[in-house]
Amino acid sequence: MTATSNRLPDLSSARVQFNAPRLRSAPPLLHASGIVKRYDGRLALDDVSLEVFAGEVLGIVGESGSGKSTLLRMLNLEELPDAGTYRLHISEAMAGKNLFALERFERRSVQIHAIGMVYQNPHLGLRMRFTSSGNVAERLLIAGERGFAALREAARDSLAASEFPLDRMDDPPRVLSGGMQQRVQLAKALALKPALLLLDEPTTGLDVSIQAAVLDTLKRLQRERDMTIVLVSHDLGVIRTLADRVLVMRNGRVVERGLTDQILDDPQQAYTQQLVHAKL
């Protein structure tokens, strides 16, 4: 047997190429192609492409610096990349449009109505000193909802769906536990019933039992609403529980992609094998 070499494995191409999808009658809901993003000359995203079909959960795994959170910010239209296209098939009118090329106002409108985002750090997604229901209602307000009663009712529904304890609706997030803060974020993200939900490490940092409860809520909601989700997590247990398919990212590139059980049980690329086998 030859000695194990110290060389960095070749990550440039997948060993296996599968056929194009044929059995699904509808085109993918999300189609992103050739995304490139640089920060001060450093390549944070290097030619990233992905497709997500309606009702699917796509997981993105990778270590710090892999670009996964940067990618999510692009998909949330928070920032623009240096190159690439991004299409959401939310209507026939939107089908062919590159969202990155839209005017700022149109982009913002898509972000409000079609996309919901939950951040790892609740401070990024919430106003900590508004009430929890106020946080959710704000989203509805921006969409044009008026009338205190209607706003409160809609906020209550969204919070209830996220399994947030309604007797704490008027508490500001800053006095809530981490798990409850995430539920407020989720309620806010879902308030306008978006076509796409983006989750950036939604349970990371929460107590283990709370993680289980939040994961449960996510799974139930996904099924009940047939939601399309892109989920970033470094936690393979979370990925296995929620994701149908997985992208593995490293240094801004997609190193491997596949069905969740295949990525975890038969990883093809050297890096993926290392990542999967590092799980304690």
Place this chain on the structure above:
Amino acid sequence: MSLLQVENIAKQFHIDHLDRVIGVFDRLSFSVDSGEFLIVTGQNGAGKSSLLRCLYRTYIATSGHAWYESRHGMVDLLAAADVDIALLRREEIGFVTQFLRSRPRVSTLELVMEPLLDTGISERGARTQAESILEDLGLKNDLWGAYPTTFSGGEQQKVNLARAFISPRRLLLLDEPTASLDREARQSLVRRLEELKRQGVAMIGVFHHPEDIQHLVDRTIELSAALSVSANGAFEHVD
């Protein structure tokens, strides 16, 4: 035309950190029709589970084809897009293992209902069917609301089987489904397999106690453990 036609399927593992290729099986061909029951035999490590997992696409086969006559048309399971396989898994192809993948805070009943809920069946309908199949498999109803993480191996397996069988399938892959079941539960499972066979479900299974299902078997696929891979990647038989 068979429901599933497998041609020259082969599987190797490339273990990068060892710089090694491990051969599992080489150039297997067989077919399965609706209502046919095939078993895979061979020593431990011969690749029986691996064969099933290649067909289900948990493993990626190194080469070969698996032509499957799906409701949407002919598909090569080994080469189809991930999303197409995901669709077939939801609608037509099932995999039954000997291990229950339970989740914290999810009750037995919820776990068993899930495959039906995923296909859009109402919660009420799913609950009724779930209760029925759990009763059939002999799981006490005071366990239905409990979390299976604390159950015995046999009880977990009953939950596992209920979850696997609740949604109708055209092709079932069974990986030691009778492991950890007591005699009565094994007999109940065999009766269910008999019924599925009558209904026209095609089945490929690995069974630790093949005598349980011998009367169902139409054909046997025999795997030899004596395979290694030479430096140039070719399989060699070692005796």
